[in-house]
Amino acid sequence: MIDRALIKNAGNNQQKKLEVQKQMKVDNNTIRMVKQDKTIEFNSIKEVQNLGESDKNLKLIVFEKKVFNINSYIEIHPGGSQILEQYLNCEIDEPFNETGHTVQAKQLFNEIPLIGFLKNEPQNSIQQHDSKIPANEAKDFRLNREIEGLNGYVITRKQWNPDYEKGLIWQLWKAELSIDQYLAFIEEPKALLNRKGHIKMYDNKLLQLGVQVHWSHAIFGWVSLILYNVWQAQLSITDQVLSLIFGFMIWTITEYCLHRFVFHFEKIWAPPTRVFQIFNFITHGMHHAFPNETYGVITPVLPAMLFAISIIDPQARRIIPEEYAGIVLAGFYLGFLTYDLVHHFLHHSSPQNNYFRNLKIYHMQHHYKNGNAGYGVICKFWDKVFQTELKK
Structure with a gap:
């Protein structure tokens, strides 16, 4: 005889699955939220687990009794996808709080598709709650509103709210933000949940094309310059290797100083001018506002190479003996290329290697x-030397 309870449970699970499918649409294995009239009420964590295990396109977590589908977010999680994978179909309140997430991190839940709510307190609940949210009041807690024209970005803002169909640079210039408003905008990370869209920096198509740099462009450009300098060297193999390493080490201290004193100049002094805001946003502010923007990490190759050839190269050759200058510069440029590529892949991959996995967590x-x-x-290394190392 077939157990009627099992039939009933299977029927309930199928019904919830159908409700989720009505709320979602699948496009190239990417689940995106569409306008919904209601959320699902789950009676137990077991129901969440059953639903999550029944559909590979659902990656569910429960936070503060809200059930989220993190399918579109898991790969860009700052700590790597492996961390979230171990908590799928579970409550994450305790590990989330123990990790010491910031207010900004918690605000990312506003951007992740909300599936429903956990109705009853499970017996093995990680965290106790004094109140429950009835399903009939849970219309859509995911957003205060959706910003049209964003092509994948879902942002809830209380301060500056630009039009994402237009270039941000010109809007930033016209907005005349206070320095506090500007800093609030760039210091609140915003998640990219739909990879089809990209932040538009400029209305001019040529300028916009210049900042949309693929990582392979950096390899092609900088390797050409590196090989040219190596080819010109008239040194022994030993001297070449040592000079190359020396140039690379010069880059590491340059990277540290640029990042700390130029890119984060606002930490030292933030003049209340539009010129400063534009400069800061172009150099690094945009990257902090949208850390997962695909084209927001790699340095535009052409301007950077022109600067290197016209400014860095002649100045270096005045300081470094001629026979060593070319190969030291090659090491310096190799360091820059390494920085650009490592930085990109820290943001847009889940490293398996322990060193790079820890480096990703550190940078996030x-x-x-x-x-x-x-x-x-x-x-x-230089964080340790200058006592700016982040502690876990």
């Missing part, structure tokens, strides 16, 4: 926990 702490420390990107 700089973005999501403490922007006043952790300036090293390819290594922590």
Whole structure:
């Protein structure tokens, strides 16, 4: 005889699955939220687990009794996807709070698709709650509103709210923000949940094309310059290797100083001018406002190479003996290329190697926990020397 309870449970689970499918649409394995009239009420954590295990496109977590589908977010989680994978279909309140997430991190839940609510307190609940949210009041807690024209970005703002169909630079210039408004905008990380959209910096198509740099462009440009300098060297293999390493080390201290004193100049002094805001936003502010923007990490190749050839190269050759200058510069440029690529993949991949996995977590702490420390990107050495190392 078939157990009627099992049939009833299977029927309930199928009904919830159908409700989720009505709320969602699947496009190239990417689940995106569409306008919904209601949320699902789950009677137990077991129901959440059953639903999550029944559909590979659902990656569910429960936070503060809200059930979220993190399918579109898991790969860009600052700590890597592996961390979230171990908590799928579970309540994450305790590990979330123990990790010491910031207010900004908690606000990211406003951008993640909300599936429903956990009705009853499970027996093995991690965290007790004094109140429950009835399903009939849970219309859509995911957003205060959706910003049209964002092409994938879902942002809840209380301060500056630009039009994402237009270039941000010109809007920032016209907005005449106070310095506090500007800093609030760039210091609140905003998640990219739909990879089809990209932040528009400029209305001019040529300028916009110049900042949309693929990582392969950096390899092609900088490797050409590196090989040219190596080819010109008239040194022994030993001297070439030592000079190359020396140039690379010069880059690491340059990287630290640039990141700390130029890119984060606002930590030292933030003049209340539009010129400062534009300069800061172009150089680094945009990257902190949208840390997961695909085209927001790699340095525009053409302007950077022109600067290197016209400014860095002649100045270096005045200081470094001629026979060593080319190969030292090659090491310096190799360091810069390494920085650019490592920085990109820290943001847009889940490293399996222990060193790079720890480096990713370290750099994400700089973005999501403490922007006043952790300036090293390819290594922590200078953070340790100058006592700006982030502590776990």
